Amino acid sequence: MLRLSRYLLAGLTAGFAILLSTFALLHLNHYNRPGLVVAAVATYLVVLLVSVSAVSSIQIPLWLALLAFGVTLVEPFVMTGEHNGPLSGDYDTWYVTGNALLLGVIAVRGFTLLATLGGVIELALVIYIGGVSHFSQSGIIGAELLIGSCIAIAIGLRRAEAQIKQIQDLTLALETQRLEAEVAHDEHELQVTRLAAEVMPTLELIAAGAKLTEPQRIQILELEIQLRDEVAGGRLITAELSQAIAKARAAGAEVEVVDQGGSHSVTDEELSELLSVAILTISSAVAGDRVRLTAPAEADHVLRLTKTRPGVVTPDLDLKLGDR
Numbered sequence: 339m340l341r342l343s344r345y346l347l348a349g350l351t352a353g354f355a356i357l358l359s360t361f362a363l364l365h366l367n368h369y370n371r372p373g374l375v376v377a378a379v380a381t382y383l384v385v386l387l388v389s390v391s392a393v394s395s396i397q398i399p400l401w402l403a404l405l406a407f408g409v410t411l412v413e414p415f416v417m418t419g420e421h422n423g424p425l426s427g428d429y430d431t432w433y434v435t436g437n438a439l440l441l442g443v444i445a446v447r448g449f450t451l452l453a454t455l456g457g458v459i460e461l462a463l464v465i466y467i468g469g470v471s472h473f474s475q476s477g478i479i480g481a482e483l484l485i486g487s488c489i490a491i492a493i494g495l496r497r498a499e500a501q502i503k504q505i506q507d508l509t510l511a512l513e514t515q516r517l518e519a520e521v522a523h524d525e526h527e528l529q530v531t532r533l534a535a536e537v538m539p540t541l542e543l544i545a546a547g548a549k550l551t552e553p554q555r556i557q558i559l560e561l562e563i564q565l566r567d568e569v570a571g572g573r574l575i576t577a578e579l580s581q582a583i584a585k586a587r588a589a590g591a592e593v594e595v596v597d598q599g600g601s602h603s604v605t606d607e608e609l610s611e612l613l614s615v616a617i618l619t620i621s622s623a624v625a626g627d628r629v630r631l632t633a634p635a636e637a638d639h640v641l642r643l644t645k646t647r648p649g650v651v652t653p654d655l656d657l658k659l660g661d662r
Contacts, residue, residue: 348390351390351442352387355387355436358435358436359379359432362379362433362436369417370420374416375420378412378413382409385402385409388402389444390443396447403444403449403452404452406444411456413436414433414463414464414467431477434476434478435484438457438481438485441453441457441460441485442484442488443488454489570594571595572633574601574613579620582620583595585620586627590624590626591620592628593623593630594630594631597632599633599635600634603662612641612660619657627654628648629643639660640659640660640661641659642657642658
């Protein structure tokens with residue numbers, strides 16, 4: 339619908355410009371050098387048609403806007419300079435409406451300030467060329483109204499475009515949050531299913547009421563730690579990170595990994611790259627270190643890695659990894 343309206347407006351504008359130019363060419367006998375007038379009219383018409391039809395976006399290039407603006411400045415001097423008598427009021431002042439049409443195109447296609455300046459200059463030129471008494475037959479009043487209307491339309495289009503972009507951004511953000519929630523839910527279901535399969539043999543062993551051997555007790559404790567890490571750590575718990583955590587704990591360090599949902603803001607590849615820094619830090623932890631790796635749900639970063647020691651106020655390390 340918007341595309342159809344745009345084509346309709348462009349067609350009407352081009353048609354009106356062609357009509358004005360045709361009427362001007364029908365009165366070539368009013369000019370000293372008809373060839374120069376034909377060239378001026380043809381230049382005007384080509385620039386307007388290009389300005390109306392050029393590029394798919396609303397805004398035309400700056401060079402084209404400046405070229406069109408320049409045509410509106412030159413056209414009045416060519417027409418009045420070559421006119422061989424007093425302005426008769428028929429189509430000798432066609433350029434006033436024609437220039438207003440071109441300035442309106444400039445305004446709608448992204449250059450309202452340039453169009454406003456052109457409207458002021460056109461009014462000044464009409465007064466300079468024919469005086470205030472020339473207003474009625476020059477068509478300057480209607481021309482200025484046309485330019486003003488196009489400027490108002492351009493401002494309205496920009497505001498509508500900004501509002502549409504805000505709505506699109508909001509819709510995209512909501513859809514992204516919905517997809518992230520779905521992915522998190524699916525991953526959680528898969529993780530629970532996998533963990534249940536791993537834990538079931540141990541639970542059956544405990545339920546049997548048999549006396550546990552020392553190796554079995556150790557296995558159950560290790561399994562409890564693994565479950566706590568995987569449930570709390572979510573996407574952060576990879577095979578490499580699990581190895582680094584095990585190494586740090588074996589050295590006497592305390593390690594905590596919590597995924598609050600922030601890991602879903604990046605892809606698997608990006609998360610793996612960020613975790614490589616955490617893996618190096620955790621694997622190098624020693625006895626007394628307290629290492630905490632989190633993926634905050636609401637933050638301007640993806641991961642936060644801190645390392646502290648008991649009795650020390652200032653952290654040994656506090657890194658914010660990844661931008662959101």
